[in-house]
Amino acid sequence: MADNQYTFENKEFKDTYRHTTSHILAQAVKRLYPDVKLAIGPAIDDGFYYDFDAEKPITPEMLEALEAEMKKICKEKLPLERFELPREEAIKLMQEKDEPYKVELIQDLPEDAVISFYKQGEFTDLCAGPHLDNTSRVKANAFKLTSCTGAYWRGDSSRKMLQRVYGTCFQKKEELEAYLQRIEEAKKRDHRKLGKELGLFALMEEGPGFPFFLPKGMTLRNTLLEYWREVHKRYGYVEISTPIILNQDLWHRSGHWDHYKDNMYTTLIDEEPFAVKPMNCPGGMLVYKLEPHSYKELPIRAAELGLVHRHELSGALHGLFRVRCFTQDDSHIFMTRDQMKDEIQNVVKLFDEVYSKFGLQYKIELSTMPEDHIGELADWEFAQDTLKNAITDMGKEYELNEGDGAFYGPKLDFHLQDSIGRTWQCGTIQLDFQMPERFELEYIGADGEKHRPVMIHRVVLGSIERFIGVITEHFAGAFPFWLAPVQLKVMPITDRSREYAEKIAAELDAKGFRVETDVRNEKIGYKIREAQVQKIPYMIVVGDKEAEAGTIAVRTREGGDQGTMTLDEFVAKITEQRDTRAL
């Protein structure tokens, strides 16, 4: 038997422990508020939760009292006893206890299911288990109720909203404290906070979900796009740009009107209905159709940094991660059927190159045909198999996300991990047989006949806005040298070195570096602190000594004082760092 059987290294044990803690929470709630109805209470990655239906909502102030009651339950050393009941008796028991949600759960269990309960003291709950054997196994000083919010019964937004209490627990007090400390640290790198502090972007009441980019944010964004263009050129893409507003007939033809109109902004122009694009593909179709194509031209890789608008629900908005207008680094690739696999792999290679440039890890999900879709099942299955084979051939793993594809085709989604371990969907590769059909796209084959091309929709960064949010958190605002909005700050120690500082700055500026000077009459410590807080990669300190010797004193944001060197030495070093786009 493994040594770690009863530690959190064993996920099953961790989940069992946390599940038992959620039962203790439910018991505490029932003791303090007997009229509350129980829903469900599982273990989750960070802890556990329990959903309740309460007449009076559970508020943050109530959590303290609940925690106190939970501690009491731990100390009461109540054994957890499992028992099973036949279906009818199980329903009867829950009806007697007036637990309608539990009754519904039992009714939905398959005919032959074993219906088990766990009893601890006066509290009995429908539960598959397993559980710890006694409430005293849960450390009374190593759990915490973290928040309470609403959650739909069975995750269905058309059903009742219940009250969810979240909590977390560990085997030791120190582990709980370390966890809470980690959460605090993660908050410090929240891109909304850093975006404000570093002057990157702003969100205003006048435009909820419509971000403003400030000068430093624009520098970051433009530098990022410069890199993006360089990579895409290398991978054989051409760049186009299509309009933001197009008439409604187009959106009917593409299927967006039928499948996406709730998220679309519309307007009238000269009495005619138009819509603001929520996706770039129809524009790309029109460009393809502009002239006849030969098989010799394919694949055509048309990239577009397209600004799209989507009416997201107000509650879904979240900094730059979830906005109502964003720029997709889109591309539409038109190709023959036998080019599909190579082309998908070509896209995956590009993804690998780009993500590794930022040191980002990803997970792939394959999303298959949704209920709301266009096209034939056979096409969908073929497309799904092609996507699957393309990545498994490359030795990559994926998770299946059944029924989550786009309405026009299946997709591979690339989820990048942020600082708190949340994952954000950024890249996606979507294989589409439907749009070319709807728009009657054609190419002339070697046989002189007309054929229908297939197409890929793909984004790497996903949305420029979201990607900037992700890397802001990933780097905690300390962007690598090539990306940093301000790369260098030159600061004289006294007014006597001011001219020398300005000369150094001018030389660096002439070499194309983003450099600022701080010639204010402040102590050097004060200037350094400010540059440090602004996460500027290099600080160049010059005083009488440097001016006399013609050198500079270099300080790095992470390593402190690096001593003096000549400007040439320094320039050689940072030029290399910039041109290789080093991490």
Next chain:
RNA sequence: GCUGGUGUAGCACAGUCGGUAGUGCAGCUGAUUCGUAAUCAGCAGGUCGCGUGUUCGAGUCACGUCACCAGCUCCA
């Protein structure tokens, strides 16, 4: 959109029982010319998110509304 919470100066916050606003940082002015994460002093800065109501009197109470935060639902 839903549930709960929050909204006071550019930023981070305080404001008791209802009696028309404070602190720190940033800003401005002056002094200081200083060697690697905050020099000192002075000054200025607010329709307390917005609207309506209750009250002799509202930052404080009520209702409405907008935005934000946590989560649910949805998603790049």
